[in-house]
Amino acid sequence: MLLDEQQVAYRMVLNAVQKAKNADRKEVVIVTGGPGTGKSVIALQLLGELYRRGVPALHATGSQSFTKTMRKIAGARKREVQDLFKYFNSFMTAEKNSLGALICDEAHRIRETSANRYTRAEHRTGRAQIDELIDVAYVPVFFLDEHQVVRPGEMGTVADIKEAAAKRDIPCHVVPLDSQFRCGGSDAYLRWVVRLLGLEPGGPVTWEPDGRMQLLVAESPQEMEAFLEARRAQGYGARMSAGYCWRWSPEPRPGEPLPPDVVIGDWARPWNLRGDRSVSGAPPAALWATDPAGFGQVGCVYTAQGFEYDWSGVIIGPDLLWRGDRWVTDRTESKDPVFRRSTSDADVDRLIRNTYKVLLTRGMVGTVVYSTDSETRAKLRELVGGSARESARV
Numbered sequence: 001m002l003l004d005e006q007q008v009a010y011r012m013v014l015n016a017v018q019k020a021k022n023a024d025r026k027e028v029v030i031v032t033g034g035p036g037t038g039k040s041v042i043a044l045q046l047l048g049e050l051y052r053r054g055v056p057a058l059h060a061t062g063s064q065s066f067t068k069t070m071r072k073i074a075g076a077r078k079r080e081v082q083d084l085f086k087y088f089n090s091f092m093t094a095e096k097n098s099l100g101a102l103i104c105d106e107a108h109r110i111r112e113t114s115a116n117r118y119t120r121a122e123h124r125t126g127r128a129q130i131d132e133l134i135d136v137a138y139v140p141v142f143f144l145d146e147h148q149v150v151r152p153g154e155m156g157t158v159a160d161i162k163e164a165a166a167k168r169d170i171p172c173h174v175v176p177l178d179s180q181f182r183c184g185g186s187d188a189y190l191r192w193v194v195r196l197l198g199l200e201p202g203g204p205v206t207w208e209p210d211g212r213m214q215l216l217v218a219e220s221p222q223e224m225e226a227f228l229e230a231r232r233a234q235g236y237g238a239r240m241s242a243g244y245c246w247r248w249s250p251e252p253r254p255g256e257p258l259p260p261d262v263v264i265g266d267w268a269r270p271w272n273l274r275g276d277r278s279v280s281g282a283p284p285a286a287l288w289a290t291d292p293a294g295f296g297q298v299g300c301v302y303t304a305q306g307f308e309y310d311w312s313g314v315i316i317g318p319d320l321l322w323r324g325d326r327w328v329t330d331r332t333e334s335k336d337p338v339f340r341r342s343t344s345d346a347d348v349d350r351l352i353r354n355t356y357k358v359l360l361t362r363g364m365v366g367t368v369v370y371s372t373d374s375e376t377r378a379k380l381r382e383l384v385g386g387s388a389r390e391s392a393r394v
Contacts, residue, residue, distance in 0.1 A: 009175040020138035028165040033177030035361035039143040043105040055100040060086045062109030066306040068286035089114035094136045102137035107144040110156035130164045186213035197353045214366030221267040238311035241299040244336040245317030262298045272297040312363030316371040322379040
């Protein structure tokens with residue numbers, strides 16, 4: 001069941017598809033909203049309805065984890081249903097207007113170009129990925145959250161898409177989603193996170209519990225993990241994630257233990273797997289967020305983005321520090337290979353903050369946050385109040 005503002009977006013797309021078919025004219029729809037506003041729910045309901053109507057339509061993302069999970073969920077059905085789920089770079093050679101609609105979920109992950117090192121020379125045209133996505137369908141639909149751009153070269157902003165549509169003289173409609181359904185339905189929590197990280201003006205504010213979302217600070221990773229284990233024992237799902245501040249060892253051979261790369265004092269845990277196969281009981285990367293065996297590994301933003309779980313444990317690494325009256329980002333502490341020398345300090349700062357925004361908004365019931373830095377932990381305690389240790393006694 002879609003709620004009112006979700007219905008507006010849903011109906012607008014269906015009407016646009018019908019108009020495009022009757023008038024042979026394209027239309028672009030952009031649906032914006034923060035984490036948990038129902039973007040993916042609308043996207044999947046649209047895909048299902050268009051499939052039932054016989055309209056040629058596909059779902060696409062820039063996330064291997066997200067698309068593989070969608071294919072797995074659809075796997076019990078016909079192969080043709082699995083084939084509805086593609087990637088943004090699947091349309092380099094596609095025929096123009098060969099689809100009635102293209103549902104672009106997580107569109108903030110659109111890249112400058114679809115070409116990569118594996119692309120054949122004849123397909124390296126330099127064409128923008130946004131142009132490919134707009135060209136392939138009568139009604140391209142983009143679901144996005146601009147505060148979830150986490151890599152250099154991601155181009156999925158409202159302005160980018162509007163500009164690409166305007167160049168082709170294609171009408172473009174924007175539908176904002178405001179109501180929050182993740183994070184316990186807590187609009188207050190989402191606003192708190194955005195203010196905390198300086199993604200909106202005004203500075204951090206004290207968290208005032210609203211009865212919808214629980215927020216706690218842990219004094220150590222052991223305390224955070226023990227708290228989450230206790231919640232799992234009560235039947236909740238939980239995951240731990242962290243900023244990309246620890247090196248990532250090569251994938252172990254089958255039967256070998258996972259290397260404990262995320263080391264904080266005498267606590268050490270492995271990153272989630274990177275590959276497509278399970279190793280030593282840990283799920284493949286694409287299933288880390290949904291397979292119960294994913295709890296034993298620390299997830300990074302690329303495996304967590306697009307997913308949700310009951311309880312979220314977030315480790316803020318040394319790439320984001322509270323100093324005096326502001327956040328300071330330290331790019332030298334980031335081990336993310338996407339940050340190159342050519343990536344400006346301003347871009348690195350924005351992307352690191354966006355990364356923690358993604359990680360802090362995965363939980364549906366509650367979030368436990370821990371910082372490796374004592375001054376940052378003190379600031380978090382000042383803002384949050386509640387501790388994991390005290391709550392564990394309840």
